[in-house]
Amino acid sequence: MQNKINNQWYVLALVILSGYLVYLLSPILTPFAVGALFAYLFDPLADKLEEWKLNRTLSVTVVFFVISLLVFAVLLLLIPALERQISSFIRNLPLYFEWLRENLSPWLERTFGIERDLFDINELTQLLKGHWEQAGGIAQSLLSGVTKSGLVIVNWLMNFLLIPVVTFYLLRDWDIITSRVSELIPRPYYRTVSTIAADANSVLSAFLRGQLSVMLALGTIYTIGLWVVGIELSLLIGMGAGLISFVPYLGTIVGLIAGVIAALVQFGDINHIFYVLIVFGIGQLLEGFVLTPLLVGDRIGLHPVAVIFAVLAGGQLFGFVGVLLGLPLAAVIMVLLRHGHERYMGSKLYGKENEISLTNKEESVRHQEGNPSDGKGEL
Structure with a gap:
């Protein structure tokens, strides 16, 4: 009994020490954490390629090439387009606020007795526009932040260059690393720890691999649908709704409200509102009957x-x-x-x-x- 209590205190002390080390080393752990995340996400794909008679190094090379293409596609295509849409949204803020003032404010006053001049919309618009113009966009704000110090530039570049290197080696040796870690588990606790680790992996993979896939798929569906409808902020609204869809119905509600307001301000007719409703309705049907059963299944995330x-x-x-x-x-x-x-x-x-x-x-x-x-x- 005494040995069991001592072992529990030993485990607790080890957990506290590990947390303290993470706290101390957090400034340099970013590339390793990102690399470990990528290795965990893409290890099943590398294992699948190994089943097709490819060796581990070649399988990892193929997977690493796919990851690189995805990252460069995001950097070269999505970020500039997203910045343009955010800039357009900031420029059109007076139109959105004017529509809210003319349509929503009277309804709030009639229904709840809320005063129309509860907040100064013009002041809020100028504040947001001022901050955005001062920042000069996403890319300029990042560059202005990293050019203040030579050490900051070096640190940022080193982290950026370390991520692919760490990802490659962790992905290549992922099975070996997990095997070595399992060998360190005391044999009396091996079965219990293995069961907990397997359950934790099931839960984490259900969210990371399954739910993230659903989120990206929904974001793509919403973006393409709103783009076909003709909404200028299709990427901003669609991807935003998809990325917050891990909270049930939140992504749909937020995206639907934003899409309806954007359609009203941009077109001012009922037809485009109906089209927006169709886009999000199709997205919900695909999520419930295709995406979630296929990508997540019945796993509990x-x-x-x-x-x-x-x-x-x-x-x-x-x-x-x-x-x-x-x-x-x-x-x-x-x-x-x-x-x-x-x-x-x-x-x-x-x-x-x-x-x-x-x-x-x-x-x-x-x-x-x-x-x-x-x-x-x-x-």
């Missing part, structure tokens, strides 16, 4: 509230590294809580064993009453 809390808490404690580590830690904690709950439900503290014992006794008594052993039962 992280609860949306747990995801939000993990990301915010990790970012508050450890910065960007905490954002990346928050989800894996949340998956492990959720699995530990689930296993702890199961053990508690079957423990003496909960009284389950006594309940089972009493139930067995009652069944035994009923069995004896229905099948007497003295031979005086029914003929």
Whole structure:
């Protein structure tokens, strides 16, 4: 008993020490955390290529080439287009606010008695435009931030160059690393730790590989649909709605409201509102009947509230590294809580064993009453 208590204190001290080391090393852990995330996401693809008789290095090279294409496509295509749409949104803010003032404000006043001049819309518009013009766009703000110091430039470039290198080597040796880690687990706890690790991997993969795929697919569907309708902010609204769709119905509601307002301001007719409703209706049907069953299945992922809390808490404690580590830690904690709950439900503290014992006794008594052993039962 004493050894068990000492082992528990040893594990607790190890966890605290690991967290403190992550806190101290968080400024240099970003490329390693990003590389580990990419390696975890794309390891199944490399394993699949190995099943097609390719060696590990060649499989990783093919996967790494695919990752590079995806990253460059995002950098070269999505970011400039997204910046143009954000700039257009900032320029058209007076139109959106004017529409809200003419349509929404009277309804709020009639229904809830809210005053029309509750906030100064013009002042808010000028404030947003001033900040955006001062920043000069996403690219310029990034460049102005990194050019203030030569050391900042070197650090930023080193992190950027380290990410592909770390990703390649981690992905190539991922199976070896996981095997070596499993060998470090004490044998008396191996079965329990392996079960918890497998459950945590199932939960995390259900969210990262499954839910992220659903989010990107929905963002693509919404973007293409709104672009076909003719909405100028199709990429901004579509991808925004897709990326926050991990919270059930939130992405649809936000995207639908933004799409309807954009259609009203841009076209001012009912037809385009109807088209926007059709786009998001098709997206919901595809999510419910195709995307979620195909990409996520019946695996239990992280609860949306747990995801939000993990990301915010990790970012508050450890910065960007905490954002990346928050989800894996949340998956492990959720699995530990689930296993702890199961053990508690079957423990003496909960009284389950006594309940089972009493139930067995009652069944035994009923069995004896229905099948007497003295031979005086029914003929």
